[in-house]
Amino acid sequence: MTAGAGRQSSSHWGAFRARISGDDLAVTSHELDAQPSPLLGNLSGAYNHPARVLQPMVRRGWLADGPGPSSARGQDEFVRVDWPDLTAILATELERVITEYGNAAIFGGSYGWGSAGRFHHPQSQVHRFLNTIGGFTRSVNTYSTGASSVILPHVLGRDVNAVHGLTSWSVLAEHTTMILAFGGLPVKNMQVAPGGITRHRSEAALRQLIDNGTSIVVVSPVRTDCPDGRGVRWCPINPGTDVAMMLALAWVLITGHLHDTEFLNTRCTGYGQLQAYILGHTDGVRKDPAWAEGITGVAAGDICSLATQMAANRTFVSVTWSLQRAEHGEQPPWAAIALAAVLGQIGTPGGGFGHGYGSMGDVGLPKVSGQLPTLPQGDNPVDAFIPVARISDMLLNPGAPFSYNGGTYRYPHTRLVYWCGGNPFHHHQDIGRLRRAMAAPNTVVVHEPYWTATARHADIVVPSATFLERSDLGASRGDPCLIAMRQVCDPPGDVRTDYETFSELADALDVGSFFSEGDSEHAWLRRLYETWRSRSSSDGVDLPSFDGFWSAGHVELPSAPNDQVMLYDFVQDPENAPLRTPSGRIELTSATVSSFGYDDCPGHPSWLPPAAGPTDAHPLTLLASQPAHRLHSQLDMGATSQSSKIHGREPLLMHPDDAVARGITPGRVVLITSEQGSCLAGAVLSSDIKPGCVQLATGAWYDPLDPRDVDSPCRHGNVNTLTRDRGTSRLAQGCTGQLVSVEVRLYQERVPAVHAHRPPPGAHAPLPCERQVPHDF
Numbered sequence: 001m002t003a004g005a006g007r008q009s010s011s012h013w014g015a016f017r018a019r020i021s022g023d024d025l026a027v028t029s030h031e032l033d034a035q036p037s038p039l040l041g042n043l044s045g046a047y048n049h050p051a052r053v054l055q056p057m058v059r060r061g062w063l064a065d066g067p068g069p070s071s072a073r074g075q076d077e078f079v080r081v082d083w084p085d086l087t088a089i090l091a092t093e094l095e096r097v098i099t100e101y102g103n104a105a106i107f108g109g110s111y112g113w114g115s116a117g118r119f120h121h122p123q124s125q126v127h128r129f130l131n132t133i134g135g136f137t138r139s140v141n142t143y144s145t146g147a148s149s150v151i152l153p154h155v156l157g158r159d160v161n162a163v164h165g166l167t168s169w170s171v172l173a174e175h176t177t178m179i180l181a182f183g184g185l186p187v188k189n190m191q192v193a194p195g196g197i198t199r200h201r202s203e204a205a206l207r208q209l210i211d212n213g214t215s216i217v218v219v220s221p222v223r224t225d226c227p228d229g230r231g232v233r234w235c236p237i238n239p240g241t242d243v244a245m246m247l248a249l250a251w252v253l254i255t256g257h258l259h260d261t262e263f264l265n266t267r268c269t270g271y272g273q274l275q276a277y278i279l280g281h282t283d284g285v286r287k288d289p290a291w292a293e294g295i296t297g298v299a300a301g302d303i304c305s306l307a308t309q310m311a312a313n314r315t316f317v318s319v320t321w322s323l324q325r326a327e328h329g330e331q332p333p334w335a336a337i338a339l340a341a342v343l344g345q346i347g348t349p350g351g352g353f354g355h356g357y358g359s360m361g362d363v364g365l366p367k368v369s370g371q372l373p374t375l376p377q378g379d380n381p382v383d384a385f386i387p388v389a390r391i392s393d394m395l396l397n398p399g400a401p402f403s404y405n406g407g408t409y410r411y412p413h414t415r416l417v418y419w420c421g422g423n424p425f426h427h428h429q430d431i432g433r434l435r436r437a438m439a440a441p442n443t444v445v446v447h448e449p450y451w452t453a454t455a456r457h458a459d460i461v462v463p464s465a466t467f468l469e470r471s472d473l474g475a476s477r478g479d480p481c482l483i484a485m486r487q488v489c490d491p492p493g494d495v496r497t498d499y500e501t502f503s504e505l506a507d508a509l510d511v512g513s514f515f516s517e518g519d520s521e522h523a524w525l526r527r528l529y530e531t532w533r534s535r536s537s538s539d540g541v542d543l544p545s546f547d548g549f550w551s552a553g554h555v556e557l558p559s560a561p562n563d564q565v566m567l568y569d570f571v572q573d574p575e576n577a578p579l580r581t582p583s584g585r586i587e588l589t590s591a592t593v594s595s596f597g598y599d600d601c602p603g604h605p606s607w608l609p610p611a612a613g614p615t616d617a618h619p620l621t622l623l624a625s626q627p628a629h630r631l632h633s634q635l636d637m638g639a640t641s642q643s644s645k646i647h648g649r650e651p652l653l654m655h656p657d658d659a660v661a662r663g664i665t666p667g668r669v670v671l672i673t674s675e676q677g678s679c680l681a682g683a684v685l686s687s688d689i690k691p692g693c694v695q696l697a698t699g700a701w702y703d704p705l706d707p708r709d710v711d712s713p714c715r716h717g718n719v720n721t722l723t724r725d726r727g728t729s730r731l732a733q734g735c736t737g738q739l740v741s742v743e744v745r746l747y748q749e750r751v752p753a754v755h756a757h758r759p760p761p762g763a764h765a766p767l768p769c770e771r772q773v774p775h776d777f
């Protein structure tokens, strides 16, 4: 894609230029970005797509019967209402719920990536609005790093954001001679970062390492989880067994006297207990390579020789986020830290432990120093919360207790779900169970630009403008550039920005002066920018005025140096730069975690077999990976995403031996089944995946064969019809959507058409869209 003319804007997958071209949108890459993402190709086909929500809509059954639990969600017709009626309906319902049940009865966790932009960020908008009306039940942590977010503060005394990608790519390129990459270093995920990337640099940084001939061992069931190169080797492993391999590597280092006792004694705490466990003194099981071979499928000899090579090299132990998105997901990052500690290279340039490389586009790049312009969200006086992936549990079990990070809490009784900027029918596990859960509340409100399955399961659907249809400030922590996001075109139909909707609703509820404060979008952008500018100026950073910035189009931001080494200061001087753990050191055994008494997350890294491994009925392990052709479920109808589909369905990667055994040939439609549910997909055969494993990306829009049946197969290939809705452990309660046991067979019946991107019954056909290009301010 070449850089060209048009108004500039930015997305989670990069900056770009766009202009209206007849009924379509012409999109070109931005001149700042030397490596633009192919995901930009999804933008033009999605513009004016029939899947767009064009008017405020209310579910017919909700209008007729009023608020209440309903299994008709997801199958009912919608009725068009005008904006004044919509505002009145929303205001009345919010007031009713608050008066009758209190603010904790509103679930406003509203998880999701939404869209780029510091002001229009949908979650910031909905949280600010709900705070102005007295608060809401919130969610904590993310679907990305649910387990790491909780375990890493116990082990390293740092928040996951302060751990992921802290060692710079440039340091790795200069000093690292070996990377043991658990989960690989997949470039597909390097295209995206929340808030946007003006310059994609991670893939080039990785290629430099590969060109240097760095020895990279890709420990993954999928070979393509790292680009090829002369030093790149694939070590196929059984999914979900990396911890067993890490422990066995540590066993070889310890028994071969290749471990760094000085580092373990002076920088860590609890090594004694961990060593006793690894050597088999506590449970009678030696965690040696022969033991690990039986679990991981990696030959004992290979584990021995890898450990020896690690000790002879400057070795970086890297773990992708995907590994912790599974049962006992706390263990892989913790065990990797323990392995790197045994090696004694933590804190050395290019050695030690890394997390998230290949999980996102800004990992390993310098972080912006200081704050970014931010929409204030006010205070939420409601204490109730859930770990983010416990949504179905909360809706199905009001009042039930749950464990989280050493505490016991209770699920609130949710009467109203308010979602803005996320797609739980994409991101949550076990969609059949989620549908049952979504039948429970009195009212479900969803702000969405598109008729996603989440919008279809709402009672009240509020049409949202996209980032092409509003102006904003584009910035993120991993991208040292603040970019002017200029409105490319007017919204279609009767569509408004979320800000306009909330402003009007706040006025109707008499809190407008607190929410919008009477300001327009333009006034807010100026205000957020100038507030941030004056704060930066007191930190000694001079920035242009808002008008100067807007007419220049972007401003470079000060950022951390490009030679960061994780835990360098602590390792150099542990007395004066202690970690914020109880011991001040790396906690290889945590007395705190141990004191919680969780058998699913004991006090040191441990191999805990999954409760739901392969069975005779479901002998294959499915990897539910992040898609290469879109961001999550976003713009699934766009050209890049559609180019990957097989007969309009999500592709399933399968080893030829597994396919032959089932009579499956390339391009055929298959039925995938698990204990939870089933979906169709299109078979793609390749020996790049380990036999016994299959891979299906997340993000194909949910499209049940029979919308009346919550357990109906998805004809399009939504992987979360198959996955289990169970927390990583009682510690973090993170999502475990990465792995599920399945069977695959040829679909013998007549292959149904995919309807995922059609509007639901009652939604009007698209209005004739003669979109205007507004004046830029």
Ligand code: PGD
Pocket (backbone or CB within 6 Å): 111, 112, 113, 114, 115, 120, 122, 143, 144, 145, 325, 420, 421, 422, 423, 424, 426, 427, 428, 429, 447, 448, 449, 450, 452, 464, 465, 466, 467, 498, 624, 625, 626, 631, 632, 633, 634, 698, 719, 720, 723, 737, 738
């Ligand atoms: P998106 O598809 O990005 O998925 O889950 P997330 O919910 O973030 O959804 C964002 C939605 O916001 C889209 O529907 C988009 O149209 C809408 N949107 C965009 N802009 C706006 C706006 O301005 N206003 C409003 N109101 N809406 C807007 C992602 C989540 O999925 C994540 S982060 C991860 S890491 C998880 N990964 C996995 C996994 O590995 N395996 C499984 N099985 N499941 C996963 N789910 C998780």
